[in-house]
Amino acid sequence: MIEKVIHAIAEPRRREILNLVRDKELTSSAIASHFEISAPAISQHLKVLEESGVVVVRRAGTKRYYSIRREGFSEIKQYIDRFWDDSLLLLKEAAEEEERRKNESNE
Amino acid sequence: MIEKVIHAIAEPRRREILNLVRDKELTSSAIASHFEISAPAISQHLKVLEESGVVVVRRAGTKRYYSIRREGFSEIKQYIDRFWDDSLLLLKEAAEEEERRKNESNE
DNA sequence: CACTTAATTAAGTGTCAACTTAATTAATGG
DNA sequence: CCATTAATTAAGTTGACACTTAATTAAGTG
Numbered sequence: 081m082i083e084k085v086i087h088a089i090a091e092p093r094r095r096e097i098l099n100l101v102r103d104k105e106l107t108s109s110a111i112a113s114h115f116e117i118s119a120p121a122i123s124q125h126l127k128v129l130e131e132s133g134v135v136v137v138r139r140a141g142t143k144r145y146y147s148i149r150r151e152g153f154s155e156i157k158q159y160i161d162r163f164w165d166d167s168l169l170l171l172k173e174a175a176e177e178e179e180r181r182k183n184e185s186n187e
Numbered sequence: 188m189i190e191k192v193i194h195a196i197a198e199p200r201r202r203e204i205l206n207l208v209r210d211k212e213l214t215s216s217a218i219a220s221h222f223e224i225s226a227p228a229i230s231q232h233l234k235v236l237e238e239s240g241v242v243v244v245r246r247a248g249t250k251r252y253y254s255i256r257r258e259g260f261s262e263i264k265q266y267i268d269r270f271w272d273d274s275l276l277l278l279k280e281a282a283e284e285e286e287r288r289k290n291e292s293n294e
Numbered sequence: 295c296a297c298t299t300a301a302t303t304a305a306g307t308g309t310c311a312a313c314t315t316a317a318t319t320a321a322t323g324g
Numbered sequence: 325c326c327a328t329t330a331a332t333t334a335a336g337t338t339g340a341c342a343c344t345t346a347a348t349t350a351a352g353t354g
Contacts, residue, residue: 083199090197091312092190102270108331121313123332128311134270142321142330153271160267163209163241164260198342215301228343230302249300249351 081133082155088132089156093117094125098148101135105147188240189262195239196263200224201232205255208242212254 088094093115100111112122126146129135134152138145196202200222207218219229233253236242241259245252 086193086197090193093312098270109329112331117312118314119331120315120333124312127332139321142328144331148270150271153267157264157267157271160260160264163205163255164257164264200342216299219301224342225344226301227303227345231342234302249298251301 081152082159084132085134085152085156088128088134091125091128094129097122097125097129097146098134101146102148105138105145107143107145111146188259189266191239192241192259192263195235195241198232198235201236204229204232204236204253205241208253209255212245212252214250214252218253 089098096114097111100106100114108123108126109119111126112119115122126135126137130137130146132152134149135146136149138147196205203221204218207213207221215230215233216226218233219226222229233242233244237244237253239259241256242253243256245254
């Protein structure tokens with residue numbers, strides 16, 4: 081699913097939508113009112129966000145309330161951390177560099 | 188810069204490149220040898236990755252060694268954490284839900 | 295200096311996805 | 325059941341971008 085999540089959050093307008101629904105659920109039209117673009121365009125964005133798992137819908141009558149789904153970010157978080165969080169690897173590299181300098185001075 | 192980083196890592200082949208240079212630096216051609224696509228295509232990907240700040244180049248003669256630049260992920264990590272890491276907000280939501288149930292039983 | 299190696303930039307092509315307007319679905323209220 | 329409201333799906337257009345091959349830059353090496 082990480083493929084879909086990255087694709088979903090790569091689009092600037094979709095990230096704005098995520099910011100809007102981060103704290104409170106909003107209807108499709110309430111979201112659309114924050115933008116210049118048409119309601120169908122928003123609807124299409126919401127579909128992408130929902131199918132990637134980063135938002136959920138609650139239906140009530142003719143309205144649909146969108147809100148964030150935090151677990152949807154779990155995989156991408158892990159992915160990013162593989163690159164960022166690697167303090168162990170940094171130490172490993174330092175050790176290797178140390179090793180290299182030793183070897184050089186012996187040659 | 189988050190805009191550029193997200194765009195950079197959104198592309199599947201660029202993520203594969205990141206995996207390759209995650210642990211050790213590699214030349215452009217060494218990277219290209221892992222793929223079916225042409226060397227210029229790889230070069231273009233590397234440019235995007237570099238300009239977004241997630242990789243760095245070290246030039247040595249005619250060769251260019253690419254390696255990961257971990258700090259490049261700092262902003263995107265923070266961004267993701269704003270959605271994921273919000274355990275406080277989850278508690279807040281639970282409290283609100285509790286509140287809602289109380290109100291309902293009073294009506 | 296010509297030749298080779300490593301890589302990039304240039305220029306052009308096809309695909310995809312973010313929009314548009316128009317049409318459709320779905321739930322509710324008189 | 326018709327009208328209204330909320331939202332989506334459909335169909336078509338446009339621009340971006342991931343490729344391609346060809347040309348260019350740059351750094352050694354005989």
